[in-house]
Amino acid sequence: MQHTIVMTGASRGIGRVAAEHILRRSPDVHLLVVARGPSGARSVAELGAGGHAVSHVPADLGSLESVRSAATGIRGRLERGELPPLRGFVGNAGVQYTNALTETPDGFEATFAVNVLANHLFVRLLQDRFTAPARIVITASDTHFGDFKHNMGMVPGPSWKSPDVLARTGAFPGPGTAAGGRTAYSTSKLAVIHLVHEYARRLPAGIDAVAYNPGFVPGTGLARDAGPLTRFAMRCVLPMTALKPFATGRRAAGRRLADVVLGTTRAPSGSYVDRDRVDRSSRESYDKRREGELWEAAERLTAAYTAGADPSRTT
Numbered sequence: 511m512q513h514t515i516v517m518t519g520a521s522r523g524i525g526r527v528a529a530e531h532i533l534r535r536s537p538d539v540h541l542l543v544v545a546r547g548p549s550g551a552r553s554v555a556e557l558g559a560g561g562h563a564v565s566h567v568p569a570d571l572g573s574l575e576s577v578r579s580a581a582t583g584i585r586g587r588l589e590r591g592e593l594p595p596l597r598g599f600v601g602n603a604g605v606q607y608t609n610a611l612t613e614t615p616d617g618f619e620a621t622f623a624v625n626v627l628a629n630h631l632f633v634r635l636l637q638d639r640f641t642a643p644a645r646i647v648i649t650a651s652d653t654h655f656g657d658f659k660h661n662m663g664m665v666p667g668p669s670w671k672s673p674d675v676l677a678r679t680g681a682f683p684g685p686g687t688a689a690g691g692r693t694a695y696s697t698s699k700l701a702v703i704h705l706v707h708e709y710a711r712r713l714p715a716g717i718d719a720v721a722y723n724p725g726f727v728p729g730t731g732l733a734r735d736a737g738p739l740t741r742f743a744m745r746c747v748l749p750m751t752a753l754k755p756f757a758t759g760r761r762a763a764g765r766r767l768a769d770v771v772l773g774t775t776r777a778p779s780g781s782y783v784d785r786d787r788v789d790r791s792s793r794e795s796y797d798k799r800r801e802g803e804l805w806e807a808a809e810r811l812t813a814a815y816t817a818g819a820d821p822s823r824t825t
């Protein structure tokens with residue numbers, strides 16, 4: 511049956527490969543790509559080349575007003591029957607900065623805004639437009655573990671604080687350094703897993719939520735904000751490590767994301783898919799008190815953008 515999947519982060523990297531797989535393997539899908547600037551039109555032209563059903567809606571995920579506008583537009587198209595029923599949301603877009611001081615127009619720290627709040631606002635604004643069975647997949651990261659085994663010390667581990675502190679610039683020591691930015695990144699990915707647990711508890715039956723960890727994937731655009739040496743290593747040197755078990759190639763990571771989105775990889779709601787199978791995320795990621803606090807903060811921080819859109823509240 512024809513259905514719609516809304517996807518962020520489909521323009522390049524892991525998401526681009528996943529989008530190709532989704533369209534090739536599921537001909538009934540209308541893929542609605544959420545992308546900024548020229549990325550959207552380009553993605554539609556390239557992904558739709560084989561006659562696949564692809565369209566795009568513009569949004570800069572660093573702006574909650576932009577996310578609200580995109581989600582409202584999608585709701586309208588679904589209500590008017592211009593899109594087939596909504597059965598999926600893939601929150602794959604993500605950023606990693608070399609500082610924790612980058613501020614969005616809404617006054618949030620940019621990593622937290624893009625990696626956490628943008629997904630939350632999409633989920634909440636689209637929640638009452640899903641047709642069950644539906645699946646939400648949010649891309650997480652090995653870095654949320656914060657131990658050497660999971661990222662060989664390349665990214666500092668998460669440093670949890672009150673979500674109201676995490677949402678603002680300067681939440682971590684050395685906020686102007688790459689370590690500060692990467693701590694913001696690993697902490698945002700821990701937050702994503704916390705929220706997936708909350709979605710599994712709070713969303714209506716038949717709307718599943720799953721966190722997907724691709725592993726370390728060298729050669730994508732994720733480190734584009736880093737210095738020239740790191741960028742060179744990510745682009746030229748580290749892709750060679752994809753031959754070793756520690757790292758994952760971009761094509762495998764994208765295929766596995768598509769496997770989770772399409773249900774080829776079976777994963778119950780609230781689960782964490784590590785590459786190609788359900789596994790436990792870090793021990794600290796199951797802290798229910800924290801999860802409740804984060805949900806409450808995410809609701810409050812995005813409230814100005816859900817007002818009037820009438821998402822079915824489940825608080």
Ligand SMILES: NC(=O)c1ccc[n+]([C@@H]2O[C@H](COP(=O)([O-])OP(=O)(O)OC[C@H]3O[C@@H](n4cnc5c(N)ncnc54)[C@H](OP(=O)(O)O)[C@@H]3O)[C@@H](O)[C@H]2O)c1
Nearest residue numbers: 519521522523524570571572603604651726727730731732
């Ligand atoms: N690479 C890794 O080692 C790794 C490991 C674990 C998890 N991940 C996660 O995997 C996901 C994909 O990352 P990747 O490695 O494929 O990186 P990538 O090549 O940089 O892709 C990131 C995607 O996010 C989009 N995006 C970023 N900021 C945006 C914004 N403000 N508005 C709209 N779209 C935005 C980008 O769009 P543009 O084309 O417009 O920039 C792009 O499509 C991310 O969530 C990342 O955290 C990556």
